[in-house]
Amino acid sequence: MSVVLRVDGARWREHLRRTVEANPGLVPVVKGNGYGFGLPVLLAESARLNGERLVRQIAVGTYAEAPTALAAHPGDVLVLEPYRAAVPPVPGGPGLAVGDPALIHSVTGLDDALHLAGRAGRARVVVEGLTSMNRFGAPYGVVPGLLADLADRGLAVEGVTLHLPLGTGHLEEVSRWVAGVDGVRTWYLSHLSASELATLRTRFPDRELRPRVGTAMWLGDPGALAVRAHVLDVRAVAKGDRAGYRQRTLGAGHLLVVSGGTAHGVALEAPSAAATLRQRAITVAEGVLEAAHRVRSPFTVGGRSTWFVEPPHMQVSLLALPAGVTPPAVGDEVDVRVRNTTLLADAVDIT
Template structure:
């Protein structure tokens, strides 16, 4: 009665190994839900790869990756703020590198924790976190252990922007440069053009790069015949036609059917959004569950640990205990069980 993530261990690790061989200075990223694999699993895999530094999203994840067996350096990607108690508690940890993205925070840390290890984030075209290195002087750093400059580029990272920002930072203070979202070829060019150590932080491409190396299935928990017009579910909606209600494992607690809003950059994307909106309005929201060779509509919104799917026609295609494929968004999915093949 579980949502299960199946991993082809050989294939999954072969992709990681191939990626690592292409990138000198690879820093694996393990954050959030561990890209669906859990943080402890990724910590163990990063150790297997021989990485010396692991990046996590927030301070609270440091103990989770350590529980997975990680004993080397950890860089916390979320910038430090004075009100973040968990992050402040790690400032004296000799194996934790803290990201700083504001001038006032850098000054504050130089006074309160003068020996903290810090990497300073430069503002990029993302305009999320970061500062302009030209605002800083040598006095701003005090005696802080400067670990370099961080450049967090947009998803379609620009080599030109990376080079420009790196040079701006290095003109202020020499140190390593940490970058994300550059292609492998662009990163190689970037690293070759600098006389300082460089690091490429990678999460999605490393763990999710080979989509054939993992899959998710759900267990069929119940199957019920239903007639057109008969009410079903919590909200008493009417069945649109004769068919079957199939109850499958997986719901909101697992991140099933969660989707982040994305900008509609083309007419095709907008058309898909409009079409989906019409289906939603008609009560025919497509589910991620595949039954009888195709994805089926939700009978009603997912429950916490299970979902009700409507299969029209005379054949339910499944029986209780069967496993059916389910498409999950790995950065929000939380499987009950992970199996290795």
């Protein structure tokens, strides 16, 4: 049994190349589940792009990911989570040398930075500014003084990093930072559109802007990617038959057992944003259906969406196929819609 991420390798790699070439200084983000590919695949692709002189640096999410990245990627590795003296274990993953010359740390305050310097000496750091994202960062008015203090204490200050909310409309916020913080040549920026980056480069031709890109790089050409699950069993059922742990009543048709469950990230949901009236209405309608034990599954059979018999199991799901619909055969593959940031595929097949 398996859930497989199938990748059109030539098309996907062409997209990667176009993305990097269109964004000078691009820093690929390689973190978490590797956007469904797994970290080893993305690290190998980043190393290949480094070998072609297209990528110098990559970014990882946490210190726990840094040792693997440093071993696989020949360039610099930026850690996005801020260094915290008070968060054990510091620095994180076993075997990580905090002072590795290829490692770049994110800092948001002097005390943490001094703790880092005590462990790593002349550590390479970027200062994270507190943007409208309102997550990590030093406030705008604090950053100039912090930069000076870090330089005075002997840390190698490499620039400022800004993590912005999703969507557009960040041009003036970023411009305020870049124009107002003197002496900083290199800026790491996330979630900016191509037009916003182009405008910033025109406004600040003497600055080096390095976009940090994850989703738009690895998942930016959905047509090159497909997640498929194997059909493991097919059984004709009559109305009133029962199935599953919860013994739900079935209608006439077929019961399908397919690969893919919570262990693969199938049907795992983040809270709905519900930003529009339509999205709220959909959320309410889905809640009503769920209360009636009617939950649409992410599996598609013959172009037709299917319903869960019950919540997915750890590694398989039970699906109801109504009478009149031709069932697939055991061993066939069916499409499955899954968020790549939660996907844990059994295999990644790049052809």
